[in-house]
Amino acid sequence: MTDSSSKPSAQGEAVESVNSQPYIIAADIGTTSTKTLIISRAGQVLASHSIEYPLFTPAADRAEQDPDQIFEAVVQGIGAVVRKLNLTPEQVLCVSFSSAMHSLIAVDEQTKPLTACITWADNRSASYAEKLKRSGLGQQIYSRTGTPIHPMSPLLKLMWFRDNEPELMKETHKFIGIKEYVFAKLFGRYLIDHSLASATGLFNLENLIWDEDALSHAGVRQEQLSELVPTTYRVEGLSSEYAAAMGLAVDTPFVIGASDGVLANLGVGAFEPGVIAVTIGTSGAVRTVVNKPQTDPEGKLFCYALTENFWVVGGPINNGGIVFRWVRDQIATAEAEEARRQGIDPYDYLTEIASEVSAGSDGLLFLPLLSGERAPYWNANARGVYFGLSLSHQKKHMIRAALEGVMFSIQAVAASLERMMGPASVIRASGGFARSTFWRQMMTDMLGTSVTVPDSIESSGIGAALLGLLAMGEIDDLSHAHQWIQVGMAHEVNESDYRIYQQLTSIYTSVYHQLKDQFDAITAFQGQHLRSPQS
Secondary structure, three states: OOOOOOOOOOOOOOOOOOOOOOEEEEEEEOOOEEEEEEEOOOOOEEEEEEEEOOOEOOOOOOOEEOHHHHHHHHHHHHHHHHHHOOOOHHHEEEEEEEEOOOOEEEEOOOOOEOOOEEOOOOOOOHHHHHHHHHHOHHHHHHHHHOOOOOOOOHHHHHHHHHHHOHHHHHHOOEEEOHHHHHHHHHHOOOEEEHHHHOOOOOEEOOOOEEOHHHHHHHOOOHHHOOEEEOOOOEEOOOOHHHHHHHOOOOOOOEEEEEEHHHHHHHHOOOOOOOEEEEEEOOOEEEEEEEOOOOOOOOOOOEEEEEEOOEEEEEEEEOOOHHHHHHHHHHHOHHHHHHHHHOOOOHHHHHHHHHOOOOOOHHHOEEEOOEOEEOOOOOEOOOOOEEEOOOOOOOHHHHHHHHHHHHHHHHHHHHHHHHHHHOOOOEEEEEOHHHHOHHHHHHHHHHHOOOEEEEOOOOHHHHHHHHHHHHHOOOOOOHHHHHHHOOEEEEEOOOHHHHHHHHHHHHHHHHHHHHHHHHHHHHHHHHHHHOOOOOO
């Protein structure tokens, strides 16, 4: 991507000069941080700013956040990138949004939170998911809504609240997600785009309305949910207070945007048959695009909206980069500290250590199911396992096996997607892991398919900006993405390593299925005896 007016700095800091062309601000509300980008009309990322916030785990099955911390990160992040480029309000074409899926917040009539922001990683409704799947109703609801039956789903969260917090259900004015909370604070309106709605388990994919049967099971009424709008819906009328804080005009258009997952596909140019996007950040996902809603007869894959002509089918994993962070903090603490002393990124240092071990980690497997698992197993009770550990294995084997475990999870989802859609011709990689040549090659060898990397890994933000251009009438369709997205490095399959991973994939899958009942048993034990510290 090039822009004749200026070039970006290495850290996304302000460039020296900015002309009067309009710019798009993309706000990407993630699980662990909000990243804000300024993107030129030519598709160049000119500035970025990231603000992190904590995930609270007050019990083993809880994963919550403070919605006001996230709201402040959005306001501060937008203000920060505007100041980095010294933009005037007239230079901002629009602000367009990407957001993590499946969050739930109960608010009163003044939009005051009555609960924390309950994230996709929260498993308190696990028993409800199992009951719904066993009853047969789960498959019926899934076939209409496209959201697999799992505790991540707001449908299941609401069922839990219905039975465990009946007074809260009575007091709640609206049940909303984190992006809805941001828009309600900024504009005083409760709005949800079709993309995020399609990830709630409450939205009818064919009719683009709230699904009455799903609402009945959740114990909520339509008026307790937000107004449904297309992903290109525009809102204006910022309060003067927030406009000043962000350096914007009160009439700056805000485009509601879509979910981070579907926008990641758009942002890497993976919206044509046979092209698959793999994103690994804190969690991960494998996705492809179809032109109409399509659900999986086995219920293993999601189907979420992008626009009326683009629907994204795929599957998410819970345990992506979070596994590497766990390795850094719990297994390789001394190595991580040594890296810091040397001024080296600990992840780069640990990757170098892992690269000393050959593919397959000399027969050591790691099931990276540290926070349960979504696709393809949809098992909130799944847990992490080292398998094959012997006296000959060293810490470096454990590090590499953990990284390979993430890729085994990706491979399992890709296999489900191939069963439904046919084989992929090419894979586009994005997310934080895509910075690593080592991980990208590992994925290539695991999947047996060429992997290409776009020149920008900020896929969700790029996708949000493209959607913003469409909403503003600046482009006629999303094929404009081809003008923005240039493919950088390509990785080809190492056939020897591919054969090793093929052998180990069957063992990995067998280990999971043989331990399934024991996962349930150990999770029950943990529920009785363990409480997670806040993080």
